[in-house]
Amino acid sequence: MRIGELSSRTGVPVPTIKYYLREGLLPVGERTSPNQAQYGDAHVRRLKLVRAMLDVGKLSIASTREVLNAIDAPGNTLHGMLGVAQSAVTAKVPAGEDTAWKEADQLVAELIEHRGWRVKPSNPAWLTLTQIVATFKDLGQEDLLDILDEYASAAERLSAAEVAVVAGRSEPDSQVEGAVLGTVLGDALMAALRRLTQEDASHRSFTEAAPTEGAEAAG
Amino acid sequence: MRIGELSSRTGVPVPTIKYYLREGLLPVGERTSPNQAQYGDAHVRRLKLVRAMLDVGKLSIASTREVLNAIDAPGNTLHGMLGVAQSAVTAKVPAGEDTAWKEADQLVAELIEHRGWRVKPSNPAWLTLTQIVATFKDLGQEDLLDILDEYASAAERLSAAEVAVVAGRSEPDSQVEGAVLGTVLGDALMAALRRLTQEDASHRSFTEAAPTEGAEAAG
Numbered sequence: 001m002r003i004g005e006l007s008s009r010t011g012v013p014v015p016t017i018k019y020y021l022r023e024g025l026l027p028v029g030e031r032t033s034p035n036q037a038q039y040g041d042a043h044v045r046r047l048k049l050v051r052a053m054l055d056v057g058k059l060s061i062a063s064t065r066e067v068l069n070a071i072d073a074p075g076n077t078l079h080g081m082l083g084v085a086q087s088a089v090t091a092k093v094p095a096g097e098d099t100a101w102k103e104a105d106q107l108v109a110e111l112i113e114h115r116g117w118r119v120k121p122s123n124p125a126w127l128t129l130t131q132i133v134a135t136f137k138d139l140g141q142e143d144l145l146d147i148l149d150e151y152a153s154a155a156e157r158l159s160a161a162e163v164a165v166v167a168g169r170s171e172p173d174s175q176v177e178g179a180v181l182g183t184v185l186g187d188a189l190m191a192a193l194r195r196l197t198q199e200d201a202s203h204r205s206f207t208e209a210a211p212t213e214g215a216e217a218a219g
Numbered sequence: 220m221r222i223g224e225l226s227s228r229t230g231v232p233v234p235t236i237k238y239y240l241r242e243g244l245l246p247v248g249e250r251t252s253p254n255q256a257q258y259g260d261a262h263v264r265r266l267k268l269v270r271a272m273l274d275v276g277k278l279s280i281a282s283t284r285e286v287l288n289a290i291d292a293p294g295n296t297l298h299g300m301l302g303v304a305q306s307a308v309t310a311k312v313p314a315g316e317d318t319a320w321k322e323a324d325q326l327v328a329e330l331i332e333h334r335g336w337r338v339k340p341s342n343p344a345w346l347t348l349t350q351i352v353a354t355f356k357d358l359g360q361e362d363l364l365d366i367l368d369e370y371a372s373a374a375e376r377l378s379a380a381e382v383a384v385v386a387g388r389s390e391p392d393s394q395v396e397g398a399v400l401g402t403v404l405g406d407a408l409m410a411a412l413r414r415l416t417q418e419d420a421s422h423r424s425f426t427e428a429a430p431t432e433g434a435e436a437a438g
Contacts, residue, residue: 045358052354058310079425086414091277117419125414132408135271139264141400143388147380148408154373155412156419161366163420169362181360183417187410189351189367193374194405195305195344200336200375201382202398206298 003029006039010047017047023061025050025068049177057184063088067184071176078166078175083123085183090124093131104134107145115152162186222248225258229266236266242280244269244287268396276403282307286403290395297385297394302342304402309343312350323353326364334371381405 007014020026026046029037046068053064070076070084095101108130112119119126136145166178226233239245245265248256265287272278272286289295289303314320327349331338338345355364385397 048358052358056350056354077425079421082417082421086417090411090414112415117415118422119415119418123415123418125411128407129411129415131275132404132411135275135404136400139267139271139396139400140393141397143384144381144397144401147377147384150380151377151408151412152416154377155409155416158366158370158373159413159416159420161369162363163417163424165362165366167424174359177358178360178363179421181355181358182363183414185351185354186413187406188347189370190374190409190413191406192309192344192348192351193370194378194409195309195402196331196336196338196342196348197371197374197378198301198305198382198402199338199342201378202298202301203337205382205386206296 001039002036003039006043006047009044010051012047012051020047020050024065025061049180052181053184056188057089058188059089059184067180071180078172078179081176082179082183085180087124089184089187090128092124093127095127096130096134100134100138101130104130104137107133111148111152115156158186158190220258221255222258225262225266228263229270231266231270239266239269243284244280268399271400272403275407276308277407278308278403286399290399297391297398300395301398301402304399306343308403308406309347311343312346314346315349315353319353319357320349323349323356326352330367330371334375377405377409 001009003014003017006012007017012020017026021028026043029039029043031037050064050068053059053067054061059067066088067085070081070088073081076084096104108126112126133145133148136142162182166175166182169175169178220228222233222236225231226236231239236245240247245262248258248262250256269283269287272283273280278286285307286304289300289307292300295303315323327345331345352364352367355361381401385394385401388394388397
């Protein structure tokens with residue numbers, strides 16, 4: 001198909017497709033004349049993946065390119081590819097030096113050991129988590145850290161379920177896409193679900209009078 | 220204390236504090252002479268909260284101001300304030316019109332009904348969730364939606380635990396701060412934990428040979 005059909009099949013405007021081609025997010029088509037190229041189903045699929053990462057996952061162009069390069073690198077294992085996808089979507093946090101930081105780092109290390117997670121210290125989320133723990137402590141929100149273990153078991157169950165779905169797929173390409181989308185869109189999915197359940201929990205806890213039939217009906 | 224001590228007690232440089240004052244993120248100090256103002260413990264606390272929202276929660280200056288205005292508005296209920304905090308940290312997604320969008324919206328509505336969540340259709344996360352579901356379907360990742368219910372129960376448990384912690388606090392100011400930080404930093408916390416558990420789950424699933432003692436030791 002020509003670029004116009006690629007545009008109508010994906011809903012992505014032609015100038016935007018050309019921009020993605022220049023940025024290396026989409027492989028060039030097969031040239032059929034000096035001014036024309038042909039695109040195939042693989043381009044449709046890749047274009048949708050690019051849009052998902054940019055629009056829904058809120059990744060930058062540079063991070064999207066990084067993930068796509070990892071997807072396309074020959075011989076990259078699924079485990080290795082997941083690491084690249086994770087790095088691309090995790091903000092880099094500089095390690096702190098003070099006592100508060102060291103205490104937070106210790107708490108994170110203990111959580112990981114107690115949970116038996118086999119993770120490399122180079123996983124960028126280690127530093128992110130340390131920063132969050134240090135912030136909660138600094139702001140006197142230690143009681144919110146009491147439920148850290150509850151967060152940890154929720155994350156454990158979700159990751160196991162996700163990886164099981166992806167591992168159950170027969171096509172390697174589809175496994176790779178699933179791992180990337182699970183990482184990139186899974187955060188957004190969980191955040192959206194937390195917004196909804198927070199509203200529900202807050203509603204139940206703070207706006208309800210003693211539970212009478214009448215109050216319930218007005219809720 | 221003077222602005223210099225406020226800076227040394229919080230680690231925030233003086234020019235940055237002045238910037239926050241101009242942007243209305245920090246209330247002005249009590250003027251003691253034409254060129255000097257005095258700051259108190261409330262300023263220390265507020266400054267730390269501002270830094271947490273900007274640096275750890277990755278909120279914009281405008282969103283941070285929106286949340287702070289809600290915190291400071293007299294007569295705002297905790298439930299109402301949580302709604303403002305949620306709006307400020309949730310990207311606005313335009314509603315779609317096509318069949319795929321309507322199907323996704325239907326699926327989200329069914330999930331909410333089946334779960335018994337009392338949420339307003341105006342909760343911005345409804346649209347975000349619809350967009351994510353539509354994207355998963357469009358990319359042929361329906362099998363990842365099979366675990367949507369697992370995500371939903373995880374979110375339910377976390378929100379209930381968070382709200383219980385916050386509701387258990389005796390000071391209203393501290394309840395408000397907890398609700399805001401739980402929303403703003405909770406996303407980042409969950410994302411970081413998912414990165415770690417994903418690495419662990421991927422390690423277990425994709426890199427391990429048949430479980431022999433030797434392979435285990437090399438893991």
